[in-house]
Amino acid sequence: MREPTRGPRGGAARRRLTIVAALCAGALSMAAGGALRAQEITATPDVVDRTELRVCADPGNLPYSNDKGEGFENRIAEIVAEELGLPVRYTWFPQTIGFVRRTLGEKRCDLIIGVAATNELMQNTNPYYNSTYVMVHRKDVALSGSLSDPALKDMAIGVQPRTPVASLLARHGLLSHMKSYPLIVDTRLEKPARAMIADVENGTLDVALAWGPLAGYWIREIAPDLVMEPIEAEAGVRVAFLMSMGIRYNEPDWKHRLNRILRKRKDDIDAILAAYNVPLLDRKGQLIKPATGPKAKPAKEAGQDTGKGTPVPTAKTANAIAEPAGYRMDDYRAPVPAGLAGARTVDVDGLLALRESEEPVLIDVFPAARKPEGRTPDQIWREPKRATIKGAHWLANMGLGALPEREETAFRAELERLSDGGKHPLVFFCEPECWMSWNAAKRALSYGFDKVVWYPGGVARWSEADQLLEETRPWRPSE
CATH class of the missing domain: 3.40.250.10 (Rhodanese-like domain)
Known part of the structure; x- marks a missing residue:
């Protein structure tokens, strides 16, 4: 799961599988593969291996995964395997062009632990966490979380191109303040999000705009005194994304089994994500503070009914x-x-x-x-x-x-x-x-x-x- 670009892993995200590599990119919109296909009730039989949990993963892409089992996706894979009563076996492949085709597509493995929901290259499970792009800055820098903040006009800003936050920089006329960090990289060799966090700490940057799971992890690892806060969304630009697991199309039984596990082990998965300093959003899009006590169980929406016209009574x-x-x-x-x-x-x-x-x-x-007015015939929309x-x-x-x-x-x-x-x-x-x-x-x-x-x-x-x-x-x- 990498970072979302123009959709959660947008343009590069699509190539990197929309899985959040810097998830720094937004909600995938890929043309290859046709329209998103929903699971089919009369589908071909699942080809999922029943003797081991075969996971497709990147061997060197922390905080998500590595071949030493140190990423949060490695730990979530262990939870799934525990519920299935199976051992985990990995198919390793860098999160670059061809990842899905060479792993899940060739049936060398059956599950990608983190993908942006939804994308066209694979079928998604239900989302199991919600995260967002964040601002990272030093404690002596005061920012509001909005890219309309006038203070940003005097700051050096780190960002990866073709991500939602890059679009917001352009909207607010801040591109001249931008220091660009690559989006599509060989994750075994380059860590752009880590570089951004390090540059904020050493003063090269005043603020970094990064995908939350990456920013949170590298803050924890190399600069724990830095401040991380969600970026405010604006009309037409999405900065928060639901994350799910990715499987092949036409495997409904496999999807239902995974969804049951995600529901059953939600608290354990949330604890893993919190341990890696992943900024998590609740259903209202608000940041969940880790130390606020036990989570309340979601109640049925007030005033809704079950089809018979009688409101469901709730404390709300x-x-x-x-x-x-x-x-x-x-x-x-x-x-x-x-x-x-x-x-x-x-x-x-x-x-x-x-x-x-x-x-x-x-x-x-x-x-x-809406389609902008006054576009000429040669301008693609x-x-x-x-x-x-x-x-x-x-x-x-x-x-x-x-x-x-x-x-x-x-x-x-x-x-x-x-x-x-x-x-x-x-x-x-x-x-x-x-x-x-x-x-x-x-x-x-x-x-x-x-x-x-x-x-x-x-x-x-x-x-x-x-x-x-x-x-x-x-x-x-x-x-």
């Missing part, structure tokens, strides 16, 4: 966010109300029941960057991709607080078309604590649709329940 209900009179206009990723007046609110079980009894239309309104609930329609940005009249008209017409004039229920979602899905459902009610369902759990809860995902591109209102 009493403190539920009040419904505003109008639409939410900003700060869309924040605690949401328990429900929406006039609509039905469901959790994963409720959505599954609805799909069994009716033919709902699933509407994902997660935001996506590639629509973003998103892994969403299988069968869903991605009507990006339709949950914003205000829509241009043209988009509002097109959105209403598209809902009419998809629901066959309102005959089918419309289910709106995006991610947990996402006001955009609440806005979109409220907007549908204002259009006169009477079968409106709000599913606040979004893609994250669907994936955690081991349900099918598929990759899609956004619908756009016609010009």
Whole structure:
């Protein structure tokens, strides 16, 4: 698992397998291999070896793995092997171009311990941790965690190109302050993240922008007095990524076994990650502080139902966010109300029941960057991709607080078309604590649709329940 680039291991990430090498790169968007394939129920038999746990890994890429078993992925592999009652055997190959093809693809091994979820080269298990890009600086340097901080205009900034944070530097006009460190390297010979941390310590850099698991480890190893803080996300640029395990497509039994192990041994895996100083985020995207005591067991979302219209009582209900009179206009990723007046609110079980009894239309309104205006024909524009609930329609940005009249008209017409004039229920979602899905459902009610369902759990809860995902591109209102 390396670092995410333009998607978690983006351009280089794709070549390095999107596994987080500096995970310094963002959420993979690879064209090779076609659209993301969800696990198939009628799949070919698994070819997983049943006599040993065959792991594909890099022999010299700490903190992830090495041939001495010193990485956190080595230790997580031991947990999986313990649960399976099998010995571990490694297939070693550097995390460079061809890693997946020469290991997992050639069936020389059956499991890659860390990959960014989701990518097109392999099938993913459920995510087992969430991390982020961070700022690393000395204690005498005061920074806010935002790349809009004016203090950065007078600083030397270390970063790896083609990563989300490099995009943010460009957005804020800071490229002239950037010292570049290579992204695609032979990990046996070069450690760019280590070099960045060392340069912050010795004063060559004022701040390093690095993928959290790498930064945390090298701070622990060579510069424990440095400060590490999450970088604030900005519209259109993702800096936090869910990490999972990677397996071949069409091996559903193997995926389910691994998901069961990940659920059962979650606390043990979290303890390993914490020991390696990996910055972990909770479901709300907030940094988990290691010394804050035992984690509370997640409760069922307040106000949701199991398909019968009865809210689930929880301690959270009493403190539920009040419904505003109008639409939410900003700060869309924040605690949401328990429900929406006039609509039905469901959790994963409720959505599954609805799909069994009716033919709902699933509407994902997660935001996506719009094509910039004024582009010439020779300027390439590639629509973003998103892994969403299988069968869903991605009507990006339709949950914003205000829509241009043209988009509002097109959105209403598209809902009419998809629901066959309102005959089918419309289910709106995006991610947990996402006001955009609440806005979109409220907007549908204002259009006169009477079968409106709000599913606040979004893609994250669907994936955690081991349900099918598929990759899609956004619908756009016609010009």
